[in-house]
Amino acid sequence: MSVPEKPALEGLEDALSAKWERDGTYRFDRLKPRDQIYSIDTPPPTVSGSLHVGHVFSYTHTDIIARFQRMRGKEVFYPMGWDDNGLPTERRVQNYFGVRCDPSLPYDPSFVAPEKPEKQPISVSRPNFIELCVKLTVEDEKVFEHLWRYLGLSVDWSMTYATIAPPAQRVSQMMFLRLLQKKLAYQVEAPTLWDVDFRTAVAQAELEDREQPGAYHRIHFARAAGGVAVAIETTRPELIPACVALVAHPDDERYQPLFGTEVVTPIFGVRVPVLAHALADPEKGSGIAMICTFGDTTDVVWWRELKLPVRAIVQPNGTLGRVNWGEPGWETTDAAHAQQAYDQLAGLSAKKAQAKIVELLRESGDLQGEPKPITHNVKFYEKGDRPLEIVTSRQWFIKTIDHRDEFIKRGREMAWHPEYMQARYENWVNGLNGDWCVSRQRFFGVPFPVWYPVRADGTTDHNQPLVPAESRLPIDPSTDVPDGYRADQRGQPGGFVADPDVMDTWATSSVSPQLVSQWETDADIFARTFPMDLRPQAHDIIRTWLFASVVRAHFENHSVPWTHAAISGWVLDPDRKKMSKSKGNVVTPLGLLQEYGSDGVRYWAARGGPGVDTAFDVGQMKIGRKLAMKVLNVSKFVLAGEQPAGAVTEALDRGMLQNLADLVDEATVDLELYEYAKALAKIESFFWDFCDNYVEAAKSRRYGDFGLEAAASASTAMRLALSVLLRLLAPYLAFVTEEVWSWSHTGSVHRAAWPTRTELIAVSGSDEAAQRSVIHLTEALNAIRKAKTDQKVSVGTPVKEVIYFAGDEAARSLALVERDLKAACRADGLVLKSGEPRVEITLKPAEV
RNA sequence: GGGCGGUUAGCUCAGUUGGUAGAGCACCGGCUUUACACGCCGGCUGUCACAGGUUCGAGCCCUGUACCGCCCACCA
Numbered sequence: 019m020s021v022p023e024k025p026a027l028e029g030l031e032d033a034l035s036a037k038w039e040r041d042g043t044y045r046f047d048r049l050k051p052r053d054q055i056y057s058i059d060t061p062p063p064t065v066s067g068s069l070h071v072g073h074v075f076s077y078t079h080t081d082i083i084a085r086f087q088r089m090r091g092k093e094v095f096y097p098m099g100w101d102d103n104g105l106p107t108e109r110r111v112q113n114y115f116g117v118r119c120d121p122s123l124p125y126d127p128s129f130v131a132p133e134k135p136e137k138q139p140i141s142v143s144r145p146n147f148i149e150l151c152v153k154l155t156v157e158d159e160k161v162f163e164h165l166w167r168y169l170g171l172s173v174d175w176s177m178t179y180a181t182i183a184p185p186a187q188r189v190s191q192m193m194f195l196r197l198l199q200k201k202l203a204y205q206v207e208a209p210t211l212w213d214v215d216f217r218t219a220v221a222q223a224e225l226e227d228r229e230q231p232g233a234y235h236r237i238h239f240a241r242a243a244g245g246v247a248v249a250i251e252t253t254r255p256e257l258i259p260a261c262v263a264l265v266a267h268p269d270d271e272r273y274q275p276l277f278g279t280e281v282v283t284p285i286f287g288v289r290v291p292v293l294a295h296a297l298a299d300p301e302k303g304s305g306i307a308m309i310c311t312f313g314d315t316t317d318v319v320w321w322r323e324l325k326l327p328v329r330a331i332v333q334p335n336g337t338l339g340r341v342n343w344g345e346p347g348w349e350t351t352d353a354a355h356a357q358q359a360y361d362q363l364a365g366l367s368a369k370k371a372q373a374k375i376v377e378l379l380r381e382s383g384d385l386q387g388e389p390k391p392i393t394h395n396v397k398f399y400e401k402g403d404r405p406l407e408i409v410t411s412r413q414w415f416i417k418t419i420d421h422r423d424e425f426i427k428r429g430r431e432m433a434w435h436p437e438y439m440q441a442r443y444e445n446w447v448n449g450l451n452g453d454w455c456v457s458r459q460r461f462f463g464v465p466f467p468v469w470y471p472v473r474a475d476g477t478t479d480h481n482q483p484l485v486p487a488e489s490r491l492p493i494d495p496s497t498d499v500p501d502g503y504r505a506d507q508r509g510q511p512g513g514f515v516a517d518p519d520v521m522d523t524w525a526t527s528s529v530s531p532q533l534v535s536q537w538e539t540d541a542d543i544f545a546r547t548f549p550m551d552l553r554p555q556a557h558d559i560i561r562t563w564l565f566a567s568v569v570r571a572h573f574e575n576h577s578v579p580w581t582h583a584a585i586s587g588w589v590l591d592p593d594r595k596k597m598s599k600s601k602g603n604v605v606t607p608l609g610l611l612q613e614y615g616s617d618g619v620r621y622w623a624a625r626g627g628p629g630v631d632t633a634f635d636v637g638q639m640k641i642g643r644k645l646a647m648k649v650l651n652v653s654k655f656v657l658a659g660e661q662p663a664g665a666v667t668e669a670l671d672r673g674m675l676q677n678l679a680d681l682v683d684e685a686t687v688d689l690e691l692y693e694y695a696k697a698l699a700k701i702e703s704f705f706w707d708f709c710d711n712y713v714e715a716a717k718s719r720r721y722g723d724f725g726l727e728a729a730a731s732a733s734t735a736m737r738l739a740l741s742v743l744l745r746l747l748a749p750y751l752a753f754v755t756e757e758v759w760s761w762s763h764t765g766s767v768h769r770a771a772w773p774t775r776t777e778l779i780a781v782s783g784s785d786e787a788a789q790r791s792v793i794h795l796t797e798a799l800n801a802i803r804k805a806k807t808d809q810k811v812s813v814g815t816p817v818k819e820v821i822y823f824a825g826d827e828a829a830r831s832l833a834l835v836e837r838d839l840k841a842a843c844r845a846d847g848l849v850l851k852s853g854e855p856r857v858e859i860t861l862k863p864a865e866v
Numbered sequence: 867g868g869g870c871g872g873u874u875a876g877c878u879c880a881g882u883u884g885g886u887a888g889a890g891c892a893c894c895g896g897c898u899u900u901a902c903a904c905g906c907c908g909g910c911u912g913u914c915a916c917a918g919g920u921u922c923g924a925g926c927c928c929u930g931u932a933c934c935g936c937c938c939a940c941c942a
Contacts, residue, residue, distance in 0.1 A: 307942035395941055449938050647904050655901030807908045814899035
């Protein structure tokens with residue numbers, strides 16, 4: 019507890035984060051009542067990726083709120099999770115260890131991964147695969163935790179969770195079984211959006227559009243008995259064998275005669291009906307489209323609403339499957355010809371099949387003119403490399419489409435920061451066009467805790483799923499055995515088989531509020547933390563994580579998951595584009611923290627208000643570092659040396675403290691409204707004014723130039739002001755404020771009480787005249803400094819006389835602080851006069 | 867096509883209920899000033915995107931337009 023001779027910022031991050039850990043500064047006290055707890059549903063970063071400056075940005079915002087709430091007297095429940103679920107981790111583990119997951123294999127407890135990946139991937143069971151995932155992600159988590167501690171996140175590090183660990187699996191599975199019980203989860207075999215590389219179903223929320231080159235092919239369809247020939251345009255001629263109908267708008271004059279008739283597909287000779295549907299757009303192509311099973315989501319709508327048959331040709335791996343032409347479902351006028359043509363397509367990818375069929379169409383004369391190249395938007399899985407296909411498969415869904423109004427209502431029960439983000443949420447909910455597909459044909463994830471009986475004939479009975487008791491969870495159906503069965507009955511007639519799928523990443527991460535709040539694990543903690551107070555997250559995952567969390571809490575807890583949603587913006591590079599790895603403009607966060615100091619980087623982040631996309635700007639980090647440095651230096655001045663104690667009697671001191679009380683009120687209101695950036699701007703501005711004007715003016719008096727009592731007034735006032743300013747800055751500059759606090763206090767500033775107007779007024783009293791005198795003093799100082807600068811002398815140059823002309827009111831007001839003003843401008847004589855504002859300075863004769 | 871943001875000094879951004887356009891950075895100039903040269907003081911810098919409207923008065927309210935960003939829909 020002393021003031022260092024040469025205070026420095028270097029090394030504070032390591033020293034103080036270690037001290038906070040030692041002292042348990044951010045340890046959560048679970049005995050506090052609910053209304054004194056502030057609980058945060060922190061987004062778990064994906065550990066298989068790397069942290070970038072965008073993470074630092076948004077996690078700092080949350081930390082500022084957390085520190086403010088803690089100082090306001092709330093016990094902050096602030097866990098940290100690691101998202102190690104999902105495809106990125108799976109891919110990384112496959113490459114790192116050279117393994118592939120084969121869920122049909124039994125668990126091998128003695129399996130050890132090879133030092134170096136072998137050329138041929140080794141097949142391992144799902145439990146073995148997950149062990150490897152955990153092994154690898156544990157290392158990632160250490161790196162992440164170090165960065166977060168270095169940044170100064172006030173997380174309780176005894177409360178971390180991993181989304182693949184047993185507690186998370188248990189909550190995910192339990193909440194799934196509850197949905198199943200309530201028939202809010204169901205499975206169905208249906209056309210599903212499908213990624214052919216990952217070979218898994220994907221959800222609407224995981225789609226993105228990409229501009230792709232394509233071409234319109236004008237294709238001739240021959241007349242059938244009683245019909246008329248017609249030409250359609252398509253970008254996907256390879257799907258002609260999957261064509262089940264043609265469709266045009268019911269009001270389209272051109273096609274009126276065709277409705278109800280049939281035409282024949284080229285090459286394959288399949289008779290298909292010509293139908294009417296309002297979704298067909300007369301403006302597009304020839305106004306008549308071919309419906310295939312399935313080329314896009316519109317095909318699915320037509321297929322469903324027009325009750326068409328299925329002729330599926332695209333397989334889960336993206337190639338065209340075998341077809342036996344002439345068999346049921348594949349009737350044709352010339353099976354031999356169809357077979358001969360189709361066999362040239364079977365086994366090809368959609369892209370290659372397209373090239374081939376164009377050749378065939380050209381030969382047969384059914385391609386009219388040449389393909390017209392276009393670029394158009396095609397749907398992709400956001401992590402995928404090839405366009406999505408639509409494949410019919412058995413999938414699990416959670417009901418959403420019938421409950422949209424309820425989700426909107428929940429959204430309105432929450433406070434959004436900023437408010438307009440709520441519109442994005444409602445936009446998404448209103449635009450939902452199907453239930454939420456939650457199953458993925460992957461291995462590393464939370465398995466569906468379900469088996470199916472195998473009938474005597476060896477077929478699977480999907481209608482009677484076998485589910486475990488909740489007390490058994492979490493389970494892995496690929497190795498665990500349902501009650502009443504033996505392990506050797508797996509896959510046998512009269513036995514059982516496991517559901518092979520795992521849950522979608524959002525299906526598991528959306529239970530984070532229940533997971534961290536210890537739902538169905540610790541009723542006491544749950545009652546004290548749920549519904550949670552805050553979900554901080556980025557705006558691009560409102561449609562996924564936020565929405566899915568609302569769905570889960572609504573169905574299971576009949577409430578919102580949290581009462582506040584704080585949506586952070588993105589970090590933009592100087593070209594105003596979102597910073598991303600692919601653009602090669604990502605800066606390593608630890609390097610930044612080391613160069614500008616964590617406080618410097620926190621300052622930059624804090625200036626980006628809620629929801630505001632913010633430019634990556636090292637200039638702001640430098641300014642933050644300067645601010646931290648200034649805190650160090652002014653604190654050294656205020657706290658160093660023996661100082662007289664006593665009442666605050668001087669007008670300057672009393673006025674300054676009252677102005678500070680106003681600042682405390684304003685900053686507190688801002689922070690309560692999550693407007694941390696606005697609060698910072700006000701605090702910062704006051705702080706510099708305090709340093710440059712108040713401290714300069716009170717300095718001489720505090721040195722004792724006007725006696726002990728006047729010195730004590732200055733000393734007491736500036737110590738109190740510093741204490742308040744440190745506390746106001748603590749949520750932002752977590753390190754330097756803690757360092758300075760330790761010079762005069764034993765505890766942590768981060769556990770100190772948030773400053774109040776009362777503590778200041780108790781010392782300063784209320785005196786508007788004194789308050790005004792501070793403003794006038796600043797004006798006068800500025801005018802006098804300008805006069806000195808004009809005469810090219812230092813501000814510190816002693817002068818013979820200063821005559822300051824000011825308005826009547828200002829002159830009267832300045833009389834209260836005349837002694838301080840005179841000292842601050844180093845004048846032997848100071849005369850205050852009424853009149854047009856101006857300054858007259860008489861310099862001392864130059865010393866020879 | 868629909869929705870949501872944004873457009874203010876060279877740059878990054880503030881601008882509360884309508885009342886004389888702000889800060890920091892950058893730039894220029896001055897200053898060894900006993901907390902701080904990672905400092906201090908001063909100066910320069912604007913068709914508030916554009917066009918209308920309401921008003922005594924508009925950066926702010928209304929209508930429209932342009933551009934930038936995001937989300938959604940459509941993508942035969």
